[in-house]
Amino acid sequence: MAANVTTPGAIEPKMWMGGIEPMKASYGKLMMWFFLISDTFTFSALLVAYGTARFSFPAFSGKAEDFTFSNMYWPIPEKVYEAVPFLHGVTLPLVFVGIMTFILIASSVTMVLAVEAGHRMDRESVEKYMLWTILGGFTFLGCQAWEWSHFIHGTDTGSVMKVLQDGVWVNKTVFGANLTENQYGPPAFADFFFFITGFHGTHVFSGVILNILIFFRSATGFYDKRGSYEMVEKVGLYWHFVDLVWVFVFTFFYLV
Amino acid sequence: MAEVHHIHNQDPNAGAEQRKAIWKTFWILLILTAVEFLIAFTVPHGLLKVTIFIVMTIVKAFYIVGEFMHLKHETKSLIWSILVPVIFVAWLILALLLEGNAIFDAVFD
Numbered sequence: 001m002a003a004n005v006t007t008p009g010a011i012e013p014k015m016w017m018g019g020i021e022p023m024k025a026s027y028g029k030l031m032m033w034f035f036l037i038s039d040t041f042t043f044s045a046l047l048v049a050y051g052t053a054r055f056s057f058p059a060f061s062g063k064a065e066d067f068t069f070s071n072m073y074w075p076i077p078e079k080v081y082e083a084v085p086f087l088h089g090v091t092l093p094l095v096f097v098g099i100m101t102f103i104l105i106a107s108s109v110t111m112v113l114a115v116e117a118g119h120r121m122d123r124e125s126v127e128k129y130m131l132w133t134i135l136g137g138f139t140f141l142g143c144q145a146w147e148w149s150h151f152i153h154g155t156d157t158g159s160v161m162k163v164l165q166d167g168v169w170v171n172k173t174v175f176g177a178n179l180t181e182n183q184y185g186p187p188a189f190a191d192f193f194f195f196i197t198g199f200h201g202t203h204v205f206s207g208v209i210l211n212i213l214i215f216f217r218s219a220t221g222f223y224d225k226r227g228s229y230e231m232v233e234k235v236g237l238y239w240h241f242v243d244l245v246w247v248f249v250f251t252f253f254y255l256v
Numbered sequence: 257m258a259e260v261h262h263i264h265n266q267d268p269n270a271g272a273e274q275r276k277a278i279w280k281t282f283w284i285l286l287i288l289t290a291v292e293f294l295i296a297f298t299v300p301h302g303l304l305k306v307t308i309f310i311v312m313t314i315v316k317a318f319y320i321v322g323e324f325m326h327l328k329h330e331t332k333s334l335i336w337s338i339l340v341p342v343i344f345v346a347w348l349i350l351a352l353l354l355e356g357n358a359i360f361d362a363v364f365d
Contacts, residue, residue, distance in 0.1 A: 022331070022333060023330070023333050023334040024331050024334075025331075033334070033337075037341055037342075040341070044345045044348065044349065047349065048348055048349050051349060051353045051356060052352045052355055052356040055355075055356025055357045055359075055360060056363070058360070058364060064301070076301075078296060094293065098289070102286070102289070105289070106282075108320070109279070109282045109324075112278050112323075112324045116278065117271075119271060119274075120270050240321075240324045240325045241325070243324075244320045244321065244325075247313060248317070251292075251309050251312075251313040255292060255296055255309050256309055256310075
């Protein structure tokens with residue numbers, strides 16, 4: 001085959017015959033795309049499971065003002081996520097998670113600016129924008145650590161839940177949440193919170209590690225020597241994907 | 257083996273158009289998120305609100321994947337290779353939401 005292709009006029013080269021790039025993307029970029037598709041399946045599985053569990057649970061039927069935490073129905077998210085660091089006792093629904101969304105979108109912008117600088121072989125700009133992206137990633141992880149810590153420790157008063165203990169239904173004050181107890185609603189709600197935001201946080205963490213590697217390699221002139229900054233683009237794809245997943249988590253976990 | 261071609265672009269205006277498109281996308285994403293917040297506290301809970309949120313999320317996804325991940329400017333075969341599996345995933349989500357509803361009916365109705 002290969003011999004035929006290199007002989008001009010012997011066989012007319014066709015799109016999918018080999019020896020040419022039909023998708024006009026390098027091997028590495030294509031494999032990153034297909035990895036991201038497989039990662040999409042994993043995240044969708046988590047969100048699908050969340051949706052199924054949520055739709056099979058009763059929803060809170062009263063007015064939003066009268067809402068109280070109970071394990072008998074699914075909570076209203078804006079009543080669960082209303083704390084902001086340094087503002088103890090102030091009710092600010094969804095404000096903190098909004099800030100986290102903004103941080104991630106901003107770091108996506110600096111990432112794509114680094115990719116654009118890489119196209120121009122502008123090493124200084126690549127370094128600058130990679131540093132901003134790494135900073136954004138760490139800030140997001142810090143925010144998530146606080147969010148988890150608050151979720152685990154719970155509110156000052158806790159909430160009274162009817163739980164089954166040794167075969168008897170008893171009223172018990174529950175503080176915070178873990179995999180078996182949850183002051184905000186059914187235990188399944190906390191389980192999904194930990195699994196979905198935790199899996200996403202793991203992705204952010206590995207993304208930050210990759211970003212640091214890219215920064216180090218561009219700062220030491222590795223990509224200049226190679227003559228191409230395409231690696232920035234590939235890791236950029238991964239970083240944007242992490243941002244994309246957060247957009248979906250934000251909608252389905254915090255808004256709906 | 258490695259094809260070394262230094263395309264050192266000294267022109268300061270190089271890529272200016274791309275940078276403009278990047279910032280435009282950023283503002284669109286920011287405004288969409290802000291509007292989502294507004295809707296979260298003004299529109300009553302229900303099917304309408306959920307529909308608005310899902311549509312806005314898909315629009316945001318379109319801008320992130322299309323512009324930031326550059327998929328809009330790739331070849332048609334690459335675009336479809338990514339898009340087709342996602343369409344099946346969307347169907348799976350819908351199917352299992354209906355399934356969840358059926359479980360609810362069986363247990364609580």
